[in-house]
Amino acid sequence: MVAGRVLCRNRASTLLKLLQALVLAVVMFVGSTGLPSKGAANGGTLIFEERVAEYLISVTVNPPTPVPGLILIGIIVKAVVSTNGDDHSSLVNVATELSVTATGPNDHVIGPLQPRPVLPGISHFDFALGVHQSGDWSLSLDLSGQLGNATAVVPLNVKADDVVSGQETVGQPSLTGWMPVILIALVAIAVIPIWMAIKRRGAMP
Secondary structure, eight states: OOOHHHHHHHHHHHHHHHHHHHHHHHHHHHHHHSOOHHHHHHHHHEEEEEEETTEEEEEEESSSSSOOOOEEEEEEEEEEEESSSSSSSSEEOOOEEEEEEEEGGOOOEEEEEEEEEETTTTEEEEEEEEEESEEEEEEEEEEEEEEEEEEEEEEEEEEEEHHHHHHHHHHHHOGGHHHHHHHHHHHHHHHHHHHHHHHHHHOOO
């Protein structure tokens, strides 16, 4: 009789663990497909990365699909330094001054702006650009530093709010379809302990 109770308890415990693992897998899958990742939301989207003269220039934007309003621009500049001949090089931090001019539709111009680096001696610039018109824009980046002067032109497409809203409605998965599965799993987790208690009482002499 004791062995039967132990076996029943072990089977119920194993079933409960399997069910909990299934619920965790479902929740993680829904979260990964239905919600934007933290990295995408906070890190910005890379729209430009090229070597210009002796500099490697990287530009990110946030939100990933810019719309009229404030657009967060991130610019990182590193020096391309030869380490073993012309075919081998490495990237090192470098201090530069940066001037940014944004040109949009109908020759609308913003700037020039002189963003300050996040840390002295490192060419990492973060700033907000107020754009109030959708369309094709370009960012003109004028650099000056120890390795000379350089200019890069970065295309920036700003979409209208209604276009972005329509794309998100069509392309983004909804959590509504997964709610029945999640609810059933949660109810099952709540029922299993009750079932275990009933079986335990029934097995008692």
